[in-house]
Amino acid sequence: MSDEQDTLSEFVEATATKFGVPGVAVGVWVDGREVYGFHGVTSVENPLPVDQDTLFVLGSVTKPFTATALMRLVAEGRVELDKPVRRYVPELVLPDERAAAEITVLQLLNHTAGLDWRMSVDTGEGDDALAAYVAKMSESELIAPPGARASYSQVGYNLAGRIIEMVTGLTYEQAIASLLFEPLGLSHTSFATNDVITRRFAVGHNVGEDATPAVARQWKDSRGNNPGGGCASSVTDMLRWARFHLGDGRAQDGAQVLPAEVLQQMQVQTVELRGSTLGDAFGICWFLRDVDGVRTVGHGGSANGQFAELLIVPERNFAVVSLSNAGPDGGLAFNQAAVRWALEHYLGVVDRDPEPLPYDEEQAGEVVGSYANDMMALTIATDGAGLTIACGIKPEIRAAADTELPPDLPPADLGLLPGDADEYIVTGGGLKGQRGFFTRDENGVITGVDLAGRLFNRVPMASK
Incomplete structure (x- = not known):
């Protein structure tokens, strides 16, 4: 050899x-x-x-x-x-x-x-x-x-x-x-x-x-x-x-x-x-x-x-x-x-990953929430010191499946990137290095997130 x-x-x-x-x-x-x-x-x-x-x-x-x-x-x-x-x-x-x-x-x-x-x-x-x-x-x-x-x-x-x-x-x-x-x-x-x-x-x-x-x-x-x-x-x-x-x-x-x-x-x-x-x-x-x-x-x-x-x-x-x-x-x-x-x-x-911004409470508040498409759900959360992203198959899809489906990805650290493009990078876990962006409507409200080229629409919060 x-x-x-x-x-x-x-x-x-x-x-x-x-x-x-x-x-x-x-x-x-x-x-x-x-x-x-x-x-x-x-x-x-x-x-x-x-x-x-x-x-x-x-x-x-x-x-x-x-x-x-x-x-x-x-x-x-x-x-x-x-x-x-x-x-x-x-x-x-x-x-x-x-x-x-x-x-x-x-x-x-x-x-x-x-x-x-x-x-x-x-x-x-x-x-x-x-x-x-x-x-x-x-x-x-x-x-x-x-x-x-x-x-x-x-x-x-x-x-x-x-x-x-x-x-x-x-x-x-x-x-x-x-x-x-x-x-x-x-x-x-x-x-x-x-x-x-x-x-x-x-x-x-x-x-x-x-x-x-x-x-x-x-x-x-x-x-x-x-x-x-x-x-x-x-x-x-x-x-x-x-x-x-x-x-x-x-x-x-x-x-x-x-x-x-x-x-x-x-x-x-x-x-x-x-x-x-x-x-x-x-x-x-x-x-x-x-x-x-x-x-x-x-x-x-x-x-x-x-x-x-x-x-x-x-x-x-x-x-x-x-x-x-x-x-x-x-x-x-x-x-x-x-x-x-x-x-x-x-x-x-x-091949270098870009460096995320320091945690900002106001920015975090804009992106925290649940997002979904036909098959998958994303949850972006904060503990007050940083952001995390979790990705998994929707429970109803998993329950209806006749065969074993891949497990969900556990929460991983996420950071927002510099600039005004609403971009982010995952900094830990199996998605480490993955980048994506948030979509806003005409009023500037975040309505979706892209991960791995796939769109996840924001899920409205249930009214109390």
Whole structure:
């Protein structure tokens, strides 16, 4: 093993141990070569060593596959980005008919369609799962008019998957395999549980109050959520995928899968993001962010006790992938640390968090309260000396679920940032480093908060 491999492996082992993560895999593409680090096991109950071919659930790192497949259809002239979604999915119905008629394909891909984050529905595992999911969208409220603002939406990406089905005549999973997995040689990437269980794969873990990781019993989300978060892959396949997006649109065997200009188009800003750790802007799917003067392109993902992070630095021909299998916060913290370490160690690029302001009682009084979206609830509280933020699944959603859901995140310290943009940063816990902002109405009253690109509307206080 080379000194470079040793250095990465030592970092991975020490950091995974620090955060209590049972199993991790990290891959780096730098100076034309691959470097890997692994630690731990696939499961605390049925342990196998994590290796370069171990499959992890990618969560939302699936979204770039969906977007890239759609862009291949765009390049072939079968889809147009500026056309209404209804051209391809005529059965689309939303509570707002005007919005249903106006939403474009691009607005799905850059999260400006005004659709909510998620829907709490399970439409089964049949080939009609996506069609049934889209039918349920008639009950999903919009958070904004199409094009009015960027707000991260799983719903939008699942609808994008339905476009792929309608245009190709294949199931979403068959289409992604044909358009991307097969030509790119991604042989350790799959949506099908029956395929994954014949290989070495990681299960999620959630850490309880006794700090012991327990296996998460729901391995992945339902099939209707596949376009937004249902893929499983290995660190080697993810590095191959990253190299494709760093390249000229050719597979490693020389086959032209996409025109180079289409890949580059995906990395060009389409809408600015405000106060987000995830990025300064959206391209087409990708989060775009300047880190220490260097432009990065990336996406993160979370599943039940599993986390994934992919970051690409086009101008340096560099990529890093980090996969981990512990929640509610250990895996997320590990991935952030691994990506930051790789940027600094290999490129000399330092990713620093901004410093929050000292606690101010008047400012705190404005933001304290409860906030919610369709699935999740946030509570911002104060003890008179500082602010905290707690995030969790709504009790009624948890009570109605047929399967185990990820645990809630415990309260973590939060600080407000300088300036007049109403931005904040989480300074502790599993969300450490996450930034967001508060939204005000025309009277200056705070009406919502954005966290991880998702809008949470303020919940009115119950009258006494």
